[in-house]
Amino acid sequence: MADKVIYAMYDDDDVLKDGAKMLVSKGVKVTDVYSPFPIHGIDPIIGIKNTRLGIMSFVYGLIGLTLATYGMWFFMIDDWPMNIGGKPSFSYKENFLSFMPITFEFTVLCAAHGMAITYLIVNKTLPGMPAQNPDPRTTDDKFVMEFRMSDNTSMTESELVDLLKKTGMTELDQKDI
Amino acid sequence: MHKEAAIREPLILGHKTYHDITEDVCRPIEDKAPKTWYILFGIALVIGLYGVGCILYLLGTGVGVWGLNKTIGWAWDITNFVWWVGIGHAGTLISAVLLLFRQKWRMAINRSAEAMTIFAVFMAGLFPLIHMGRLWLGYWVLPIPNQFGSLWVNFNSPLLWDVFAISTYLSVSLVFWYIGLIPDFATIRDRAKKPVAKKMYSILSFGWSGRAKHWNRFELVSLVLAGLATPLVFSVHSIVSFDFATSVIPGWHTTIFPPYFVAGAVFSGFAMVQTLMLIMRKAMGLEAYIHKKHVEYMNIVIMVTGSIVGTAYITELFISWYSGVEYEAYAFINRATGPYWWAYFAMMTCNVVSPQLMWFKKLRRSLLFTFIISIVVNIGMWFERYVIIVTSLHRDYLPSSWSMHFPTHIDIGVYVGTIGLFFVFFLLFARFFPVLALNEVKSILKSSGESYKNAPDAHHDEPTPTPVVEAAAPVVEEKVEEKVIEAVKKGTKKKLSDEEIQSKTYELIAKIGDAGSALDDLKVISGVGPVLEKKLNSIGICSYDQVSKISKEEYDLLDQLTGSFPGRAERDDWAGQAKELMNKPKS
Numbered sequence: 001m002a003d004k005v006i007y008a009m010y011d012d013d014d015v016l017k018d019g020a021k022m023l024v025s026k027g028v029k030v031t032d033v034y035s036p037f038p039i040h041g042i043d044p045i046i047g048i049k050n051t052r053l054g055i056m057s058f059v060y061g062l063i064g065l066t067l068a069t070y071g072m073w074f075f076m077i078d079d080w081p082m083n084i085g086g087k088p089s090f091s092y093k094e095n096f097l098s099f100m101p102i103t104f105e106f107t108v109l110c111a112a113h114g115m116a117i118t119y120l121i122v123n124k125t126l127p128g129m130p131a132q133n134p135d136p137r138t139t140d141d142k143f144v145m146e147f148r149m150s151d152n153t154s155m156t157e158s159e160l161v162d163l164l165k166k167t168g169m170t171e172l173d174q175k176d177i
Numbered sequence: 178m179h180k181e182a183a184i185r186e187p188l189i190l191g192h193k194t195y196h197d198i199t200e201d202v203c204r205p206i207e208d209k210a211p212k213t214w215y216i217l218f219g220i221a222l223v224i225g226l227y228g229v230g231c232i233l234y235l236l237g238t239g240v241g242v243w244g245l246n247k248t249i250g251w252a253w254d255i256t257n258f259v260w261w262v263g264i265g266h267a268g269t270l271i272s273a274v275l276l277l278f279r280q281k282w283r284m285a286i287n288r289s290a291e292a293m294t295i296f297a298v299f300m301a302g303l304f305p306l307i308h309m310g311r312l313w314l315g316y317w318v319l320p321i322p323n324q325f326g327s328l329w330v331n332f333n334s335p336l337l338w339d340v341f342a343i344s345t346y347l348s349v350s351l352v353f354w355y356i357g358l359i360p361d362f363a364t365i366r367d368r369a370k371k372p373v374a375k376k377m378y379s380i381l382s383f384g385w386s387g388r389a390k391h392w393n394r395f396e397l398v399s400l401v402l403a404g405l406a407t408p409l410v411f412s413v414h415s416i417v418s419f420d421f422a423t424s425v426i427p428g429w430h431t432t433i434f435p436p437y438f439v440a441g442a443v444f445s446g447f448a449m450v451q452t453l454m455l456i457m458r459k460a461m462g463l464e465a466y467i468h469k470k471h472v473e474y475m476n477i478v479i480m481v482t483g484s485i486v487g488t489a490y491i492t493e494l495f496i497s498w499y500s501g502v503e504y505e506a507y508a509f510i511n512r513a514t515g516p517y518w519w520a521y522f523a524m525m526t527c528n529v530v531s532p533q534l535m536w537f538k539k540l541r542r543s544l545l546f547t548f549i550i551s552i553v554v555n556i557g558m559w560f561e562r563y564v565i566i567v568t569s570l571h572r573d574y575l576p577s578s579w580s581m582h583f584p585t586h587i588d589i590g591v592y593v594g595t596i597g598l599f600f601v602f603f604l605l606f607a608r609f610f611p612v613l614a615l616n617e618v619k620s621i622l623k624s625s626g627e628s629y630k631n632a633p634d635a636h637h638d639e640p641t642p643t644p645v646v647e648a649a650a651p652v653v654e655e656k657v658e659e660k661v662i663e664a665v666k667k668g669t670k671k672k673l674s675d676e677e678i679q680s681k682t683y684e685l686i687a688k689i690g691d692a693g694s695a696l697d698d699l700k701v702i703s704g705v706g707p708v709l710e711k712k713l714n715s716i717g718i719c720s721y722d723q724v725s726k727i728s729k730e731e732y733d734l735l736d737q738l739t740g741s742f743p744g745r746a747e748r749d750d751w752a753g754q755a756k757e758l759m760n761k762p763k764s
Contacts, residue, residue: 015706015707018706018707032388032389032390035387036615037360037617038396039389040620043393048393051393053394053397057401075332076329076332080328084333084334099332099333101335101338101412105338105345105412106341106345108345108405108408108409109349111405112405115398115401116352119394122394128384130384131363131366131386132384133363133367138386138387139363139364139366139367139385140196140364141195141619165700
């Protein structure tokens with residue numbers, strides 16, 4: 001389906017935020033915001049939910065914990081119990097203290113890497129991916145709001161542009177996709 | 178945005194804009210490298226290659242080429258290993274622990290400190306690996322099914338804990354570092370002119386676009402990784418200390434090792450950060466971002482951790498006597514008065530005395546002094562490890578096996594070689610990678626930048642003190658004038674006195690005329706947002722006509738009054754824009 005995208009560019013993150021607040025109160029749907037650094041407080045304004053990557057990290061950590069625990073029980077207690085300097089090797093419980101460091105390290109390893117990989121995949125930021133920011137300056141000092149006309153069926157394009165003009169934007173661009 | 182107290186020193190000096198930050202950081206990458214870079218790189222490379230040569234010779238001949246003997250089984254290799262791991266601690270501490278504490282000054286140094294961490298841990302990892310003698314069997318430290326029945330590695334051994342700790346630490350630091358680098362690579366990618374550079378940076382930047390959702394995830398991932406890296410950084414050096422503390426060697430067998438090693442690691446790590454940063458800020462022109470305040474903060478960390486280390490030394494001495502164990506007591510008497518007294522003396526002077534000088538504000542804010550102390554601390558911390566390892570071993574329980582350790586030229590070559598390799602990596606990093614965390618520095622510009630801190634509109638989301646509606650309606654002329662002055666006074670009280678503001682406002686309005694009944698939409702002018710419009714209205718500028726009359730002198734006045742973006746109004750040519758707007762037919 002043909003769609004029209006409007007990009008409004010701003011010089012300042014706070015102006016963009018104020019603008020977004022105003023637009024949203026007028027019923028405009030802001031599709032996305034591109035910025036060179038995180039604009040704090042923009043997410044609730046344009047309706048972006050908090051990420052659940054933190055929960056994922058916890059889950060990966062639990063997986064790591066389970067694997068490490070099972071692994072060490074299997075290696076040291078079940079499969080080949082060794083008598084090392086007379087240290088107890090008959091049950092996991094007796095050995096628990098000396099298993100703690102690796103259990104901890106492995107939990108952290110899984111939590112960190114699991115989350116990082118998930119982060120790159122859900123972002124679709126992987127080696128060789130094409131950049132999608134509408135203007136190269138958005139990674140430098142410009143801030144862009146993106147609007148899709150299919151998201152804003154309640155108003156015409158010129159109505160939206162009129163609203164945008166009141167927000168202190170510096171440049172306007174549009175594209176058919 | 179977090180508010181910051183006005184008396185806090187700004188972290189970004191000068192009148193920087195977002196674009197300036199990008200320019201300052203990207204210029205060294207985009208320009209040709211200076212000659213000194215090539216010279217330094219050449220020197221580092223030669224030293225590094227010499228080290229590689231020594232390692233190859235060692236691998237071909239055997240560990241016997243080192244100065245180790247039957248009594249002293251660990252000496253230079255493990256000293257260097259612990260030294261490098263210790264240096265590695267500062268990077269993660271700066272980026273992770275200080276992130277959790279919301280310390281903004283970390284943002285200027287965390288990128289390069291983390292790079293330093295990663296390269297230092299590379300160097301550290303090298304030593305246990307080559308100490309194995311047969312490097313190609315290094316994978317035996319991993320619990321993998323093997324041909325010896327199912328003989329597994331010993332999970333009770335601190336040496337194996339070390340394998341897990343160091344490799345986890347290295348890989349998590351690497352990921353943490355790279356995730357922060359992705360958006361900055363995107364900045365370089367979008368600026369790159371040369372096709373090869375563009376291609377390289379677009380691969381490195383993973384197609385980062387800076388969407389709001391991505392930033393949302395980015396911030397959470399950074400926070401969680403910091404949360405994970407914080408206990409990790411403390412665990413790593415604790416585990417390194419277990420290598421010694423779980424043994425039954427007098428001098429090693431102490432329970433204070435874990436906290437004492439961690440403090441020592443942070444101590445030496447920050448010293449290395451200081452050494453590198455002081456050179457880098459100068460060489461790359463980053464004085465506005467890494468300045469005396471940053472150095473002072475780091476010196477305070479050095480002072481605190483140095484004091485912890487000093488306390489630990491003295492505690493150790495006291496306990497060795499108080500315990501009544503004569504072996505333990507002898508280990509320490511031997512350390513201080515035995516044949517290695519000079520190493521002990523070097524350690525005590527460098528690590529206990531030198532950080533105490535940081536109590537003097539003048540000294541801890543002096544760059545030259547800091548640089549010297551940072552080198553002294555690096556040397557002292559190397560000696561600390563040498564003292565702990567060699568002096569505890571060289572006189573063991575059996576006097577007939579007492580011995581001395583003399584490093585061979587291969588010992589020295591490998592050590593110096595790792596320093597060379599470290600600088601090879603670091604110089605490459607400084608040449609091709611953004612050495613400042615661009616996106617993070619930009620995000621603190623408004624709260625900690627000098628020009629914003631002292632400007633009245635440092636916090637845009639605060640309500641402007643101006644009664645806007647009245648001020649904007651020039652009909653009630655006199656009343657407005659008063660309020661205007663009141664408002665401007667509130668806004669710029671740091672810079673101008675009341676009289677000055679009053680006279681300047683009058684001067685300005687006299688020059689460009691008053692608005693009459695016109696009330697134009699000033700926001701249409703590029704560079705004027707709603708906040709600035711309110712401010713302009715409050716001064717009494719409400720029409721295009723007035724703006725179009727602004728010339729050089731009035732721009733300066735205006736900048737003083739609005740206090741925002743010095744020089745920006747002129748650069749954006751408001752007057753020209755206003756003229757055009759006036760000539761436009763009203764829709």
